[in-house]
Amino acid sequence: MTFDITHIDETDSTNRWLREHADTERDQLVWADYQSAGRGCGSNTWESERGKNLLFSLLLHPHELKANEQFHISMAISAAIVKALTSLLSPLTSHHSALSIKWPNDIYWQDRKLGGILIENRLAGAFVRDSIIGVGLNVNQAQFISDAPNPVSLCQITGHEYDREQLLLSVAGHFSLDVDAEEYRSLLYRRQGFHAYRDAEGDFEAELVTVEDDGHLLLRDRNGQQRRYAFKEVQFILS
Numbered sequence: 001m002t003f004d005i006t007h008i009d010e011t012d013s014t015n016r017w018l019r020e021h022a023d024t025e026r027d028q029l030v031w032a033d034y035q036s037a038g039r040g041c042g043s044n045t046w047e048s049e050r051g052k053n054l055l056f057s058l059l060l061h062p063h064e065l066k067a068n069e070q071f072h073i074s075m076a077i078s079a080a081i082v083k084a085l086t087s088l089l090s091p092l093t094s095h096h097s098a099l100s101i102k103w104p105n106d107i108y109w110q111d112r113k114l115g116g117i118l119i120e121n122r123l124a125g126a127f128v129r130d131s132i133i134g135v136g137l138n139v140n141q142a143q144f145i146s147d148a149p150n151p152v153s154l155c156q157i158t159g160h161e162y163d164r165e166q167l168l169l170s171v172a173g174h175f176s177l178d179v180d181a182e183e184y185r186s187l188l189y190r191r192q193g194f195h196a197y198r199d200a201e202g203d204f205e206a207e208l209v210t211v212e213d214d215g216h217l218l219l220r221d222r223n224g225q226q227r228r229y230a231f232k233e234v235q236f237i238l239s
Contacts, residue, residue: 071215
């Protein structure tokens with residue numbers, strides 16, 4: 001896809017900036033050096049030192065995408081980010097092999113969070129009218145001071161700083177709504193073995209079966225029972 005790209009010094013939220021300044025027809029991308037009120041999911045905030053990380057939002061108009069297929073947007077952006085990061089890291093190090101997507105779309109390196117995504121879709125009948133995808137990627141920040149449990153940056157992983165704009169263009173170049181669902185599933189965090197989870201009934205161990213096309217997570221516990229979850233219905237217990 002082709003985006004009109006805008007760079008700004010500061011905003012409270014790149015998602016909100018796009019919502020207020022976007023053209024109603026064009027696909028657009030805005031990236032900022034600093035967000036004063038960057039958001040994660042729910043009430044979570046996103047810590048980012050000024051000028052160190054990659055903070056951007058995409059505006060899409062996927063008029064032919066059905067409302068019940070909107071999880072394709074989540075798959076597309078998370079897979080694009082992992083592909084871009086893999087291209088960046090693989091020529092120099094083996095660190096790319098530890099990259100994964102923590103369902104539904106957090107970007108992980110080993111058991112630590114490298115990036116987060118916040119998607120806001122608006123519907124028109126049975127189709128997606130438009131979508132704003134907000135992304136925060138930890139790139140050159142060397143230290144985190146918030147109480148977030150497990151952040152990590154590319155700089156911390158490799159000891160090197162990276163060109164944020166080059167990474168941005170790589171993500172945009174890899175982005176496609178024609179994402180291969182099986183490729184997305186192959187990139188999932190905890191895609192092998194039994195791991196600890198928590199739902200409304202308590203803690204349990206399970207293995208990942210699949211992520212369904214509509215975005216539901218399907219797990220199988222040690223008793224062989226399959227458990228199906230929508231977003232926020234199950235928690236990954238991290239060691």
